[in-house]
Amino acid sequence: MSREKLKSLGLKLPLFPTTSVGSFPKPDYLAKARTEFSKGKITADQLRELERKATKFWIKTQEKLGVDVLVDGEMYRGDMVAYFAERLPGFTEGGLVRSYGNRYYHKPIITGEVEWPGPVTVDWWKYAQSLTKKPVKGMLTGAYTIMDWSFNEHYADRRATAMALAGLIRKEVEALIAAGCKIIQIDEPALSVRPEELPIAIEAMEATTKDLSAYFITHACYGAFEQIYPGMLELAVDNFDLEMSNNDLGLLEVFRGQPFTKDISFGVVDVHTHTMEEEDAVRRRVEQALTILSKDQIWVDPDCGLKTRTVDEAIEKLRLCVAAAEAFRH
């Protein structure tokens, strides 16, 4: 329960604050422009202009919907690890590897000492924040996930790799805070992949956020959380952003045995289906959350990033989140 911390940071949020996990779908003109850029048909400046246009669209859309804590929508990012790997010395782009089916990606390779080249995300955060009076989250990928989703040819082992990365993610966090950012999300979707390595993830997050003045959120998904709960609560963050709807709120049963002691961004809409939930169904998910969690703990958002939905679907899913939260504020 970190409402005191939010207050101390000067953040006045309503009960059941609404937010989203990070990514939004790229409008058609931007998707096309990214392809043209990769073929050398448009310049980096031309692409950036369109990324800014799309960012503005999503900031204004979130404001219009009544979302409380905004994100920039990641119009300038592709993969959440590759985006950082492409900008950090020490990484080399690897060849293509398969994700599933006919989907492939360039998995980064750590070939040298990783270094922080200066702020990577701060300019985008400043731009997004300049468009609204509502707080905009700083969005980073955590050290453990970057380690797990990269090959390592340089460091002795996985712990050494995660800790080296934690050092440089911390610098990015410090830069965001210096720029005025008060809510920072550090995503760790790989958190539960190797339950025996939870201590490494905890140590790396501690090194990333310790003694820094911001409200920290981490997002994790597609994991066997029952295997790392309640140990995962030791992660040095204030809020866990979890996909709850995709597994029919099964995680609530896990929380029933051992109290959930932090804030939670509770996923109330499934992001992997074109189907729209009924408003009642979304409200019932919040109701069920309240059987285990207190009203001061709960934030309301989608299960995961919305980038795989269409623009219209993403907007409707966000609207459902806001409607559900508002129903419980009164």
Added chain:
Amino acid sequence: MSAAAPGLYLSSTGSYPRIGDSPELQVLRKTIAALDRGERTTADLLDAEHEMTRRAIADQMKAGLDVITDGLVRWYDPISHLAGKLENVKIRGLLRFFDTNCYFRQPVLTGKPVRRGPLVVNEYSFARNALGHLPTPKGKAGKLSIKPVLTGPYTLAKFSQAEHSGNGEPESFASLETRAMAYAEALAAEIGALAEYGAELIQVDEPAAVKFSEDWTIFENSLAPLIAARDKAREAGRKVEIALYFYFHDCTSLYEKLVKLPADIIGLDCTYNPKLADLIASAGSPKALGLGLVDARNTRLEDPEVLAWQIERMLSKIDGGRAYLGPSSGLEYLPRDRAFAKLELLNRVREALLGPKGSVK
């Protein structure tokens, strides 16, 4: 082979990247995408699969392997590729495959999974023909073999679920044990068919058995139909062995149980715990081993001298001195250039062990 390593074979552990960075290595991806858009036919897809299978086999031959697979380039994933060909199985959403960043589609059983046709026999048959049409490397005449790969019944069952009837009735296939035994029956028929087609070594992957060792009895029981199928083929005069492979988890604590399983070869991922190699070197093995000493999940190349030293310690303790050196798992988790480098490394390890001309070091 020298007296120091009379039975050390270089072996694939299954998959090989189906894509590379150059345009000619993207034929399969482009064909599937075009098929999805309605611009290509299933015949085009088959051609592309054939092409990438030939390339996978050629790479393994070029690297000097003795036991080769078709690279599993036709597999959507290790679960749905097999389960999806069985009757009464629907294929549903994506789930993460162990601790990889790869995903598989989950099978949902609407009844007993039944084999109505070949699962990988046709793929095996194509690969064997392809091998025959590629130039045989010097010194390899008559020594190369193609190994078909199956995912084992326990792993298939662990990652499947039974469809809910919605009427509150208990599901016949809701229990893991029932699912595993049903898959075992289907796979046993496939093993019989593969043996009939001439497969002499069949790899059965059971990564879930070491990850979820609490289900050991269910896993062990599900092997019985497979072993019975092997024995029946042998009685019919077929020369066939089953290699059980375990990866994606530390096998050390289960080692004693694993080498007592009724398979002919036990393949082990040695990368999760360096103590496993020490354990093999001290405890020995009553049967042939697959030694997954080359990390199939990381691009860093191991030192061949170090691996040769490890193998030298182990070989004398393995019954008959027969071992299959290979990657710790399938190689599709690596970019193609790095996967090939890992295959070449296997040969360098053997050279380090034997000396470049096969002399004992």
